[in-house]
Amino acid sequence: DWNLSRSRYWGIPLPLWSTEDGKERVCIGSVAELRSEADKAVAAGVMAAETAEAFFAELDLHKPGVDELVLVSPSGQPMRRESDLIDVWFDSGSMPFAQWHYPFENQEEFQAAFPADFISEGVDQTRGWFFTLHAISVMLEDSPAFKNVLSTGLLLDKDGRKMSKRYGNVIDPFEAISAYGADANRWYMMGNSQPWENLRFDLKGVQEVQRKFFGTLFNTYNFFALYANIADFHYPESPIPLAERTEIDQWITSVRHSLIRQVEAHLDDYEPTRAVRLIDTFVQEQLSNWYVRLSRRRFWDGDAAAFQTLYECLETVALLMSPVAPFFADKLYRDLKQTDQSVHWADFPAWDEGAIDPRAEGRMDLAQRVTSLILSIRRKEKLKVRQPLAKALVAILDPDLRQELSRVQALISSEVNVKEIEYITEDNTILVKKIKPNFRVLGPKAGPQIKEISAKLRNFSQDDIRNLETKGRVNLELSDGNYVIELADVEILSEDIPGWSVASDSGYTVALDITLTEDLQQEGIAREFINRIQNLRKSNDYELTDRIVIRISTHPDWDAAIRAYGTYIQSETLGDQLELVAEDSIPNGEDIEINGISGKIWLDRV
Structure with a gap:
């Protein structure tokens, strides 16, 4: 448990020289003092001049080299160095002083940099470097060595086990860096868990x-x-x-x-x-x-x-x-x-x-919520985003929120590919909502009252539901007193209406008109062709500014759409010419499939 010296062959020596009987001892504080004491020993005849000269010519203060020096005590007895080393962490702990050769010089530079603002090392250094830095600094300057410390945890395998050759789970860091780059490894480690926690590395x-x-x-x-x-x-x-x-x-x-x-x-x-x-x-x-x-x-x-x-x-x-x-x-x-x-x-x-601008960030957050709801309906109804739809209804009771949402309405329409967005106010008769208890939340809170609360909720009118959504809580009169119901205590669902599909989340409700008119279907087909043509431009390594000629094999299921939206297709794909032709006239065309129908497209640069 001795925390100062160690018995090793090589390292930083304890600077103590003692007589054989241990009654006389000297502690050397500098190279200059060591040289002076060596000169005395040579003069007293306890050490050869050649030994001293050879040592100071090399000046290696580590053991075993320094053990060649024999000094002389005040009574004329030879003194040899204590054989132990100082623990290596005391060597490291002297870093704040040694880096400036303090106190022998650079006093101003040292004072400007001491104590350090920040230090970081593994948790295993708590009794090593962290301790010796403080111990030496307190002894010399009556001050801690650093102001802030971040002690890092251990690196474990993906299953939380210590990495060991015995387990065969050691990851070679150089192989990881070679495969993924130093930055990706560092970003993963820094972002995966707090530095002071153990990291499961995968x-x-x-x-x-x-x-x-x-x-x-x-x-x-x-x-x-x-x-x-x-x-x-x-x-x-x-x-x-x-x-x-x-x-x-x-x-x-x-x-x-x-x-x-x-x-x-x-x-x-x-x-x-x-x-x-x-x-x-x-x-x-x-x-x-x-x-x-x-x-x-x-x-x-x-x-x-x-x-x-x-x-x-x-x-x-x-x-x-x-x-x-x-x-x-x-x-x-x-x-x-x-x-x-x-x-x-x-x-x-x-x-x-x-x-x-917190309001701008709030508006866009609202836009993202509404967009997410509309896209969730598209996924449920298996309607691609490339297929335009006529209208979406958004239930927003708060007039200020309606005003905020209207400023980002064009972004929502573009992202979800809907022609028109309308807002439903509290007097609407389109969306019908249902309410039921959220038993996971309400059950533990209400206890035996849950049965009566459920019955009360079943009798809620549309106005009652809107009131709860607006205020966030309502008071229920029960047989044994009042009970305050909060939004988190219930689930509010919207019923689908003919030709529409409805989705709700976190107090927001949208309805999407899923009826596809002939014109909407034709525009959807045109957008599918734009997608295929753009992919072909990319696979053909066309430059972004290249103008092209487009030939599409004729088919009764898409000819009308291409004729109606031909100009739109050309403008989106930089097409100078668009033709409907017989499939056998473009034998080198690329095979395509649009809504389950096969055909060919042929492109060429102008």
Whole structure:
């Protein structure tokens, strides 16, 4: 249990020389003092001059070299060094002083850097480095060695077992880095669990991070670069003011500045996992899956505000991710800004309170909720998003919420491919709702009253249900007193109506008109052809600006749609000419299938 010295062949010596009887002892405090004591020993004849000269010529203070020196005591007795070493962690613990050669020089530099702001090491260093740093600092400076410590947990296998050759579950870090990159491994480890917790390491998780986060970010930058080069975009010295940009530009800018603020706060609080997860969500869900996807046409049209907004988002991501993914961030930053300057020389981004708009973020959150509900109905009814629908009804009782939603209505319509969105007010007779107890929540709370509460809920009118949805709680008069029912205590469902399909979630209800008129069906067919033609353009390695000739094999089930929407198909695919021809006239055409019907498409560059 002795925590100071160790018996080893090589290492840092205890600087103690003693006589054989142990009655006289000297502790050496510097090389200069050791040299002075050696000179005395040579003069007293207890050590050969050649021995001292050879030692100081090499000046290796480690054992066993230093043990060649024999010093002399005040009484003239030879003194030899104590054979033990000092524990290596005391050597490491002297780092704050040794790095400055303090106290012999650099006093100002030392005082400016001591104590350290932050230190991080494994939990096993609690009795090692962490302790010796403090022990030495307290002895010398009456001060702790550091202000903050982040003690990391242990690395376990995916099943939570310690990695061991005996179990055959050891992962070679160099193989993991070679396969997936250092940044993907680091991002996975930092984002998977808090650093101070034990980490279950699974290479499938690293692969998923590489594909989902880094792959998404890579594709987002490539999308930007592709259209920016076509539009000859360069980020201007005076960008378009935020107030003059679109609703979705203002939203993503607000989210971006909120992200900077949150990431900065988490990193300042030594919460890197929360910071990494926020960046991850921003890139995958908000930037790629929402902003870029809903703004694609603007990039095709060369919209300067869209390019500037996406550029700012990518620059911010590069800066925020750089402490965790330094290589990818540096590549992204240099390519984006067309510079040789590293991201690691740039300042950490600053957030602007004036750019953060909670109402804009709330509007877009509402738009995403409504969009999700409509898309869930499409999945239930097996209606592709490419198939246009006539109308969606959104039940919003709050007039302020209706006003907010109307500002993002065009985005919703575009995303869900619905021609018209209408709002249902409290006096509607279209949506009929039902209410029933949420027994999992209400049962434990209500106990024996649950039977009477269920009966009361069965008698709720549409007005009663709307009142509960609006206020969040209502009072029920029971035989033994009053009971307050909250929204979480019940389930509110909407009944489907003929020709419509209904979905509800978290207090929001939408109804989708699923009736397909002939015109809607024809437009849906046209959109399917646009999709096939765009895929063929890509597989044929056509440039984005290439004009094409299109020939489609004739078929009675789609000829009318192509004639009605031919101009639309050409405008979406850069087609200079579109013809319906006999299938045997395009033998080299590509086989296609539209709504279960087979045919051919032939493309050629103009």
